[in-house]
Amino acid sequence: MFKLIKEIFRSGEATVKYPFAPLPMEKDLRGKPEHTPEQCIACAACTIACPPNAIGMTTDVEAATRTWSIDYGRCVFCGRCEEVCPTDAIRLSQEFELAVAKREDLVMKAVFRLARCEACDTPFAVAKEVAYVQEVVAASAPTPDEAEQRRRLAATCPACKRAHDVRQPAAFGVARRLEETRR
Amino acid sequence: MSSLPTVDQFTPASGIGRIDTPADIARMKASLLKDIQRSAYVYRVDCGGCNGCEIEIFAAITPLFDAERFGIKVVASPRHADILLFTGAVTRSMRMPALRAYEAAPDPKIVVSYGACGCSGGIFHDLYCVWGGTDKIVPVDVYIPGCPPSPAATIYGFAVALGLLGQKLTAKTHVEGENERVAIAHPTVPYNLRVLVEREARRMAGYRQGGDLAEVFLAAMEAPDGRPFADRLAGLLRSTPDPRTREIFEALGGVITAAVGRLAR
Numbered sequence: 001m002f003k004l005i006k007e008i009f010r011s012g013e014a015t016v017k018y019p020f021a022p023l024p025m026e027k028d029l030r031g032k033p034e035h036t037p038e039q040c041i042a043c044a045a046c047t048i049a050c051p052p053n054a055i056g057m058t059t060d061v062e063a064a065t066r067t068w069s070i071d072y073g074r075c076v077f078c079g080r081c082e083e084v085c086p087t088d089a090i091r092l093s094q095e096f097e098l099a100v101a102k103r104e105d106l107v108m109k110a111v112f113r114l115a116r117c118e119a120c121d122t123p124f125a126v127a128k129e130v131a132y133v134q135e136v137v138a139a140s141a142p143t144p145d146e147a148e149q150r151r152r153l154a155a156t157c158p159a160c161k162r163a164h165d166v167r168q169p170a171a172f173g174v175a176r177r178l179e180e181t182r183r
Numbered sequence: 184m185s186s187l188p189t190v191d192q193f194t195p196a197s198g199i200g201r202i203d204t205p206a207d208i209a210r211m212k213a214s215l216l217k218d219i220q221r222s223a224y225v226y227r228v229d230c231g232g233c234n235g236c237e238i239e240i241f242a243a244i245t246p247l248f249d250a251e252r253f254g255i256k257v258v259a260s261p262r263h264a265d266i267l268l269f270t271g272a273v274t275r276s277m278r279m280p281a282l283r284a285y286e287a288a289p290d291p292k293i294v295v296s297y298g299a300c301g302c303s304g305g306i307f308h309d310l311y312c313v314w315g316g317t318d319k320i321v322p323v324d325v326y327i328p329g330c331p332p333s334p335a336a337t338i339y340g341f342a343v344a345l346g347l348l349g350q351k352l353t354a355k356t357h358v359e360g361e362n363e364r365v366a367i368a369h370p371t372v373p374y375n376l377r378v379l380v381e382r383e384a385r386r387m388a389g390y391r392q393g394g395d396l397a398e399v400f401l402a403a404m405e406a407p408d409g410r411p412f413a414d415r416l417a418g419l420l421r422s423t424p425d426p427r428t429r430e431i432f433e434a435l436g437g438v439i440t441a442a443v444g445r446l447a448r
Contacts, residue, residue: 014246015246018335018338019342037359038360039365052308053308053309071303073316078330082391083391096336097335098336098351098352099336099344101350103318105350105353105354106302106328108357111356128359132364139370139374140373140374
């Protein structure tokens with residue numbers, strides 16, 4: 001009996017103090033993904049990486065906006081979004097107290113404006129993303145002229161790029177030159 | 184065959200076994216939460232889960248987390264239950280058993296949707312045989328997300344269900360502000376060089392840790408104190424106790440030296 005009481009005192013209390021005291025967390029615990037909309041360029045890398053499609057984006061062409069959303073009710077806390085994010089806009093936090101009474105409270109959204117194409121003036125990509133890509137392609141360009149050209153290319157929509165790709169060789173006169181060389 | 188009840192008769196909307204209007208149920212639920220003078224009995228309904236959630240529920244009632252100190256007790260029959268804990272994504276074949284468990288529990292009952300699958304179908308949300316969430320078949324009072332929710336998250340969820348703690352999460356919508364722009368990280372490091380460094384770090388340490396290590400490395404190399412690169416690298420290596428991290432930093436230094444060498448040629 002005395003031995004048992006001694007053993008109880010020796011081993012101490014195993015039960016954690018939570019919820020009366022904060023729970024000590026591991027450094028690499030994968031908790032709630034915390035999105036910083038100011039840092040996000042809405043590049044959709046996370047929406048593609050997300051295995052359960054908890055992260056998604058919808059585009060409203062009429063309003064020229066794109067809405068990014070995360071559903072914590074569907075998230076499996078795998079951290080793939082954090083891995084692929086080029087601007088560290090989404091990081092897994094230590095937060096685990098996510099229980100809610102209403103389903104809607106589990107959904108976070110961020111609305112981004114769309115940029116208009118330089119050539120045809122239709123909205124085609126998120127303005128922040130276009131600005132970021134312009135910075136990146138200009139930073140890796142060898143000459144200032146090349147940088148400027150790349151900036152303009154980044155601000156052109158894919159349809160216009162394709163159209164230009166068709167028109168430009170026509171302007172170069174490839175067919176005429178071939179004729180000349182043949183002669 | 185015609186004497187068997189149809190599927191519709193089993194759904195809560197048509198109300199087999201239902202004795203009260205929704206208003207009555209809400210009132211009874213409130214009084215249950217206020218006047219409960221005994222343990223809250225929990226019955227666990229598995230409607231097609233992977234058992235991860237069950238393991239965490241049982242971890243929550245072990246001595247380490249000990250949900251029973253709050254009077255939360257897991258029982259073996261829905262007829263004893265105050266709280267029904269639905270786990271799993273509600274598969275086609277587990278839908279009827281789940282509804283039967285719901286109907287077998289006496290009113291007022293609190294329904295808790297447990298885990299990512301219970302909340303919305305989780306990673307199985309678009310399978311052909313999956314209903315996708317407990318709230319598709321029964322009214323849910325509390326959602327506990329997580330895949331699976333940790334024992335601590337489980338205890339927190341029960342506390343929310345019993346009205347002991349308030350919920351922390353609320354729906355938020357951020358609208359992009361004027362002139363909101365994202366700057367390139369480490370603008371003083373040439374972009375292509377940064378890509379090489381990050382790629383090497385991720386190759387050696389994995390995607391996430393590699394990214395973090397590259398961040399530490401670039402921040403140290405970028406510090407505006409005018410020392411030569413070799414000195415800074417030596418300083419960084421001296422201040423890194425972990426030999427594995429040191430090896431990665433050495434390799435990243437090698438990447439930069441090689442890139443500078445290529446440029447000089």
